[in-house]
Amino acid sequence: xxxxEWPLWEVFIRSKQGLNHKHVGSLRAPDATLALxxxxxxxxxxxxxxxxxxxxxAHIHATDIDDVASFFEPSDTKIYRHPTFYEVPDGVKHx
Amino acid sequence: xxxxxxxxxxxxxxxxxLILGQRLGEWCGHGPILEEDIALTNISLxxxxxxxxxxxxxxxxxxxxxxxxxLAYLRYENExxxxxxxxxxxxxxxxxxxxxFFFDAFxxxxxxxxMQSPVAQLAAIAAKSVKETRYxxxxxxxxxIRMGDGTEESHQRAQAAIDHLWRFTNELFYEDANDHTxxxxxxxxxxAHIQTQWMATVTSVLQEATLEIPKNNWKFDGGREGRHSxxxxxxxxxxxxxxxxxxxxxx
Numbered sequence: 001x002x003x004x005e006w007p008l009w010e011v012f013i014r015s016k017q018g019l020n021h022k023h024v025g026s027l028r029a030p031d032a033t034l035a036l037x038x039x040x041x042x043x044x045x046x047x048x049x050x051x052x053x054x055x056x057x058a059h060i061h062a063t064d065i066d067d068v069a070s071f072f073e074p075s076d077t078k079i080y081r082h083p084t085f086y087e088v089p090d091g092v093k094h095x
Numbered sequence: 096x097x098x099x100x101x102x103x104x105x106x107x108x109x110x111x112x113l114i115l116g117q118r119l120g121e122w123c124g125h126g127p128i129l130e131e132d133i134a135l136t137n138i139s140l141x142x143x144x145x146x147x148x149x150x151x152x153x154x155x156x157x158x159x160x161x162x163x164x165x166l167a168y169l170r171y172e173n174e175x176x177x178x179x180x181x182x183x184x185x186x187x188x189x190x191x192x193x194x195x196f197f198f199d200a201f202x203x204x205x206x207x208x209x210m211q212s213p214v215a216q217l218a219a220i221a222a223k224s225v226k227e228t229r230y231x232x233x234x235x236x237x238x239x240i241r242m243g244d245g246t247e248e249s250h251q252r253a254q255a256a257i258d259h260l261w262r263f264t265n266e267l268f269y270e271d272a273n274d275h276t277x278x279x280x281x282x283x284x285x286x287a288h289i290q291t292q293w294m295a296t297v298t299s300v301l302q303e304a305t306l307e308i309p310k311n312n313w314k315f316d317g318g319r320e321g322r323h324s325x326x327x328x329x330x331x332x333x334x335x336x337x338x339x340x341x342x343x344x345x346x
Contacts, residue, residue: 028130037234038134
């Protein structure tokens with residue numbers, strides 16, 4: 001097998017009803033144009049979407065797994081940030 | 096007579112789609128990379144889908160009670176009217192892409208013209224197929240450009256594929272009395288019209304790809320009259336095996 005593989009791309013698709021693009025997976029492609037075409041073939045064969053974004057995986061910056069505690073745990077103890085203490089008036093629907 | 100001319104015309108279209116679809120299907124599980132494996136088999140399925148619609152229409156025109164399976168699977172080699180180009184072996188990836196590119200560049204203007212046909216069913220099939228064909232041409236053009244303008248090896252393989260396949264391209268524009276009958280009734284476009292557009296596409300893509308159109312003008316044909324290359328028999332034995340071994344089986 002060749003060692004110089006094509007770069008990895010992350011694929012985001014917006015469905016017909018969806019307002020935002022959602023991450024659906026990744027694939028390999030030599031450049032952005034072919035990444036879009038590959039994404040079309042791999043991820044939208046069953047009418048999943050009407051818009052595709054691809055981003056080279058190397059350009060994504062992610063949080064460090066070791067930082068999980070300092071990043072996310074503090075919010076676990078602040079239940080007052082959740083709007084669960086309000087009485088919803090009877091007349092309000094769809095809440 | 097008119098119906099039989101149209102039957103023959105539609106049969107040629109469907110045979111081109113079926114045989115090329117079968118060839119591309121041979122890549123399933125063997126693509127150079129997973130993504131392209133899926134792309135090639137997607138195109139294959141599009142072509143087989145087109146073939147089903149076209150065979151259905153052909154069967155209706157013929158009026159002998161045959162269905163699309165019988166037309167696709169139960170004819171003899173000399174009854175298939177596809178061009179020689181589509182039955183040529185896959186070869187390497189460059190050969191497959193160039194074969195597909197030459198075909199797509201022909202199919203797109205043909206479908207665009209057929210969308211204007213007064214034969215409603217033919218126009219409807221063309222309108223449905225034109226979108227996927229436009230995508231096929233885009234995909235293969237992108238690859239031709241990348242291979243031609245890529246590495247030394249990819250350039251050389253792409254040029255070798257062009258040099259080999261060029262002799263089969265002229266047959267795409269084959270015309271006989273059958274076509275002239277339908278052209279006179281303005282049901283189908285003239286091939287000269289399609290050829291001009293094909294040449295424009297091919298010239299511009301090959302130019303961008305830094306690839307050359309072969310100078311030699313050696314031309315092969317015969318497929319439209321049912322005279323095929325040696326490869327066709329092997330292809331048909333694969334294609335027809337299930338229907339021959341288990342007559343009338345359905346999937």
